Amino acid sequence: MRIDDVALKSKELGYYTYFPQVRSACGRDMTLVDGRNMLNFASCDYLGLSNHERMKESAIAAIRKYGSNIGGPMIFSGFTEYHERLQNSYSDLYAGRTSLMFTTSYQANFGVIPLAAERADLILLDKLSHVSIWDGVKLSGCPFRAYSHADIEMLEQLVQLNQDKKILIITDGVFSADGDVADLGRIVRLKRFHPCLEIYIDDAHGVGMLGSSGQGACEAAGVVLEIDYIVGTMSKAFGSSGGFVVFKDEAFAERVRFRCPTYNASRSVSPGVASASCTALEINASEGGARRAKLADLTRYTHEQLESLGVDKLHSRTAVIPVVFKDPMEAARVNAELVGKGIMGSLFVPPFVPNHQSRIRLCLTYNHTMADVDYCIDSLRKII
Template sequence: MDTPYPMLNELALNLAELDAQHLRRRRTVVESAQGRELLVDGRRLLNFCGNDYLGLAAAPELRVAAIAAVQDYGVGSGASHLVCGHQLPHERLEQRFADYLGLPAALGFSTGYMANLGVITALVGRGDAVFADKLNHASLNDACLLSRADFLRFAHNDLAALERHLAASTARRKLIAVDAVYSMDGDLAPLAELLALAERYDAWLYVDDAHGFGVLGEGRGSLAHHGLRSPRLIYLATLGKAVGTAGALVAGEAVLIAWLLNKARTAIYTTALPAAIAAASEAALGLIEAGEARRLRLQARIAQLRGGLAGTAYTLLESTTAIQPILLTSSEQAVALSQALRERGLWVAAIRPPTVPSARLRVTLSAAHEEADVAALLAALHELAGKPGA
């Protein structure tokens, strides 16, 4: 409906265009805790679209730790970390995380997005260069743009292209930024080869391990999975995926962390996360360290899904991780198939451009899933494979 305000009319037209392209985003209200099942509009749905890979988001141990911290520290931290908001649970979490990884120091951020913005803009700027995989998360891309450094993107996992960029660069300081596990494809970055290039061309290697920490490397993440250590490495783990809480931690050499504490604006100029989140996150680290049984259950569900879709009409990307994308021909097909699964009690997210270059269902698995849950998803996918629009 037209209004006296042309700028609002233009937005309404733009939204109508998104509707026509099956690209408009809308939120769904969840009425329950995260888990293998979610309550939506009074109906239970099997959850195949969350990132709670180890099933810790509603774990009793995390609830107990958070409640105890609320009793001791209240609800809000009251200030930024550098004023008076850095409470004992924050300090304990940073130390525990660094110790768990075997790295000298760590620094907490309120979100993974803020961590990427803070780290990259603190380390590179005008006269520098940052080199990024084309399938990197949006937060890495935004950080690279905001850094004002030369921003050079290379084709996904194309080491030869990256080396050409590095060899041609005359930048004062260089930084390579990659996801360790790519959030929409589920595949792994070749971190050992990337680190070799960083060594050869005197660059930092910044690893966003949002989807690897807690799952790979016996829980210690992608650096442990690949057996890597180097002062050039900067390591990020977000806490909203396998850890089951919120926020992010960056680990590396002590001098690096001290620099970030002084220069990472997204860590300096924001109120600290509640102490309860830090306490719950520390409790989760204990469960992750002792959580091989959870990781084995997750691997079993991954194998079950991949085996069940082998030889079908569905195109399943090559992934050994909890992220199992099914490529589709159009955004319309992705939305229709997601809705058809929802009608059968299964929630699988339809991911469309511009988030990804090609539409897909992004199936995510968890240690909380039972064999019968994945069997139900497979049965529905098999049923829908021959239907129009599937």
């Protein structure tokens, strides 16, 4: 069954939970239109910044000055002080590397991958890479091969078989539905044997969540300097909106600035969003380490509790935790019963996940408590 079939069947059986009518700000809990208060494990607000007072105040100040929109694409008339500050802030986070901001990280992948592919003869990508990566790869027209998820041996073989080609390797850093982390150390080591190789990491879920300074999975693996392209987002750990790409090759980044339509032919985020994002990165610089440490403690505790429950959570060790079911309708039933107990997760079914791996994704945030986790685990125990 695919998601549209599951949705229709869920309505028949009373399991439908998609498009909940939310009437509160993103946080530890959420209020629905019927007044129910839900414990929120459905957001990716990993650092708990989405409703931060400083971010709201900075957004309001920018809107008062510039209004709710920009005058045009940034290349012509929409590059305000807040957009300039934000783009520079991305570079500051990554020790001065050239960075470009995008309206979403989806647009970043869709726009930059085809240009990066012009420098390659072959793309090798993880089979479970995000759909935005797949869309960018297909748009590029470059020959590609998908290797089995996290199968570095297969990736190594494909690289060895194509020693005569310039290769672009693309993968998620933290996988959005599985919660596991790519083995970036081993991927980077391939560069030693294949100098004509570039590495492109979409770390939308890892940025902010992982790494001592919040640079993500690449920092946690100690390989930031070896990665040619790092894609991040403000819409998850940093509690705002918008995507960005960090480039190793400054000259190529300048070409992308003028040739990438999702950068220069699309309106950027509003001044309010850009200002809020700048503030989020300021908060990350001062408080991010402590927030990540608390989140890491909560993550370890939650994994221990789920392991004692005996559910299948694949290979996740991050704050993104799948609870896997072979039957999509069973996943829909359990999810609906969790909603009935006041717990909101995210129901993933094919084609967004492999067949026989439907799951309820639980995302932990800085704002959750161990008592919240205990209630969720106890509810799962009773339902399953």
